[in-house]
Amino acid sequence: MPQRRLAAGTNAEEARQTLLQRFGEVRERTVRLTRHLEPEDMVLQSMPDASPVRWHLAHTTWFFETFILGKFARGYEPYHSSYCHLFNSYYESVGSRWPRDQRGLLSRPTATEILDYRRAVEEKVADLIGSLDAKSFEGVRPLLALGLHHEEQHQELLCTDIKSAFALSPLAPAVLPLPESFAAEPAAPSAAANERWVSFEGGLRSIGFEGEGFAFDNEGPRHQRFLQDFALHGTPVTNGAYLEFLQDGGYQNPLLWLSDGWAWLQEYGIEAPVYWRERDGEWFEVTMHGLLPLRRDRILCHVSAYEAFAFAEWAKARLPREEELEIALERDDPSGGQFLDPEGFIHPHLAGRDQALGSAYGTVWDWTQSSYSAYPGFRPAPGAVGEYNGKFMSGQLVLKGGSCATPPGHVRASYRNFFPPDARWQFTGIRLAKDL
Structure with missing residues (x-):
C-alpha cells in the first residue's frame, strides 16, 4: 500500500x-x-x-x-x-x-x-x-x-x-480547443540557450522518499547509492534534434538500436515518432488540440525507450539513471514546470523557456535506463491496496519528472513512474546524460 x-x-x-x-x-x-x-x-x-x-x-x-x-x-x-x-x-x-x-x-x-x-x-x-x-x-x-x-x-x-x-481518425479531431494563449507563443530561444550541460558531483547519495506528506510505497525506503560524476543536458531533446536523427537514417541503422528495439522496429514498421505525420514534405504532429505543424524548437514527446536509447547512441551520449535524475530534481523547483491545465496547452512547450535545468519538472516524462524494481527493504502492504505498485516490478523502466499532462503538485523528486520500453502513447521524452 x-x-x-x-x-x-x-x-x-x-x-x-x-x-x-x-x-x-x-x-x-x-x-x-x-x-x-x-x-x-x-x-x-x-x-x-x-x-x-x-x-x-x-x-x-x-x-x-x-x-x-x-x-x-x-x-x-x-x-x-x-x-x-x-x-x-x-x-x-x-x-x-x-x-x-x-x-x-x-x-x-x-x-x-x-x-x-x-x-x-x-x-x-x-x-x-x-x-x-x-x-x-x-x-x-x-x-x-x-x-x-x-x-x-x-x-x-x-x-x-x-x-x-x-490519432487514429483521418479527421484529426481535437480533444480540447486550442487556447488563445497559443497564438502569442514567444519566438524560439537561441540555439545557444539549448546547448548547455549541467554537471553534478557524484559520491554516496541518498535517494527515495523521506519526510512529511504523501508518497507512494515504491518511492521508499530511502537508501544510499554511489554515483560517478555526471552531467545532464539542460533541456530535453527537441523535435528539431530528433528530426536530424530521423533524416540521418536513425531508423535504418541497426548499430544504434538495442536488440529488442530493432526487432520491435522491424516488426511494426516504425519510421518516426507515433504522432508525427508527413504531408507533402512537411511534418505535423497530433496534439490534444488537433493536428499542428511540427515546430523544431518544441520539446519532443511520445517516443519509446527504444527510440530514446537509439537517439542517445546517435548523439554520443546515454540515457540517465533514475538516481541521477532524482538528484537533479531535488535541487529544482517543481512549481516552475509545465503541468496539466485543462484550460491551457496540453503539449510540450518550447525548449529553453525554463531556468537552470530546463523543464526538469513537467513537460515530458524523462526515460531512464533503470529497471523498475524494489528498493532495499521494500515490502508491499497487506491487502488489496498492496497490489498498487509492487506487482508491476518486472519488464519496465523508470521515468522521472512528470509531464504537461501531469496534475500540478502530483510529482516530487522521488516519484517513480514506470512503463514498458515500447510504450509511446504517454508524454515521454528524452533527456541526455553523460559521464564526467
Missing part, C-alpha cells in the same frame, strides 16, 4: 475541510477534461493498453466506493451490483474483472449514467468525511489521499488514452 506520511493540520476540523476541498477540486478537474467530448468519444479504446474515457470516469469512482465507502461507511450498499466487476482494474483480491482489452466494447452503462454514479459516490464520501469523529477521520485520511493521487494519475491517462484514440 502506498505509504503515508501526512502532516498534521492545526486542528482536526481544518484538516477535514482541507481534504474535502481537495476532494472536490480533484474530482471536478477530471470532468473538466471531458467537457468538449461527445458520448461517442467516451467509448473509444485504441489498444489494450489504453482505456475509454468513460471507464476512467467510472474506475476512479469505483476506487472511492470500494476502499472508502465499502470499508468505512456502515451498512453501505454498492451503487450497482455489476460495477465492481466492470470497473475493477487489476485488484485480484477484490474480485473478478471485465477484460482490459474489451473495455471499449461496452456501450452501457452510458456516459450519463457514469456521471450520475460519480455524483452519488462523491456525495456519500463527502457525507462520510463530515460525519467521522477525529479518530475515525485519521483512519480514513490515508486511503482518501491515495484515492486522490490515484485519480490524478488517471487524469493523465485520460488525456493520453483519448489522444491515442483520436
Whole structure:
C-alpha cells in the first residue's frame, strides 16, 4: 500500500475541510477534461493498453466506493451490483474483472449514467468525511489521499488514452480547443540557450522518499547509492534534434538500436515518432488540440525507450539513471514546470523557456535506463491496496519528472513512474546524460 506520511493540520476540523476541498477540486478537474467530448468519444479504446474515457470516469469512482465507502461507511450498499466487476482494474483480491482489452466494447452503462454514479459516490464520501469523529477521520485520511493521487494519475491517462484514440481518425479531431494563449507563443530561444550541460558531483547519495506528506510505497525506503560524476543536458531533446536523427537514417541503422528495439522496429514498421505525420514534405504532429505543424524548437514527446536509447547512441551520449535524475530534481523547483491545465496547452512547450535545468519538472516524462524494481527493504502492504505498485516490478523502466499532462503538485523528486520500453502513447521524452 502506498505509504503515508501526512502532516498534521492545526486542528482536526481544518484538516477535514482541507481534504474535502481537495476532494472536490480533484474530482471536478477530471470532468473538466471531458467537457468538449461527445458520448461517442467516451467509448473509444485504441489498444489494450489504453482505456475509454468513460471507464476512467467510472474506475476512479469505483476506487472511492470500494476502499472508502465499502470499508468505512456502515451498512453501505454498492451503487450497482455489476460495477465492481466492470470497473475493477487489476485488484485480484477484490474480485473478478471485465477484460482490459474489451473495455471499449461496452456501450452501457452510458456516459450519463457514469456521471450520475460519480455524483452519488462523491456525495456519500463527502457525507462520510463530515460525519467521522477525529479518530475515525485519521483512519480514513490515508486511503482518501491515495484515492486522490490515484485519480490524478488517471487524469493523465485520460488525456493520453483519448489522444491515442483520436490519432487514429483521418479527421484529426481535437480533444480540447486550442487556447488563445497559443497564438502569442514567444519566438524560439537561441540555439545557444539549448546547448548547455549541467554537471553534478557524484559520491554516496541518498535517494527515495523521506519526510512529511504523501508518497507512494515504491518511492521508499530511502537508501544510499554511489554515483560517478555526471552531467545532464539542460533541456530535453527537441523535435528539431530528433528530426536530424530521423533524416540521418536513425531508423535504418541497426548499430544504434538495442536488440529488442530493432526487432520491435522491424516488426511494426516504425519510421518516426507515433504522432508525427508527413504531408507533402512537411511534418505535423497530433496534439490534444488537433493536428499542428511540427515546430523544431518544441520539446519532443511520445517516443519509446527504444527510440530514446537509439537517439542517445546517435548523439554520443546515454540515457540517465533514475538516481541521477532524482538528484537533479531535488535541487529544482517543481512549481516552475509545465503541468496539466485543462484550460491551457496540453503539449510540450518550447525548449529553453525554463531556468537552470530546463523543464526538469513537467513537460515530458524523462526515460531512464533503470529497471523498475524494489528498493532495499521494500515490502508491499497487506491487502488489496498492496497490489498498487509492487506487482508491476518486472519488464519496465523508470521515468522521472512528470509531464504537461501531469496534475500540478502530483510529482516530487522521488516519484517513480514506470512503463514498458515500447510504450509511446504517454508524454515521454528524452533527456541526455553523460559521464564526467
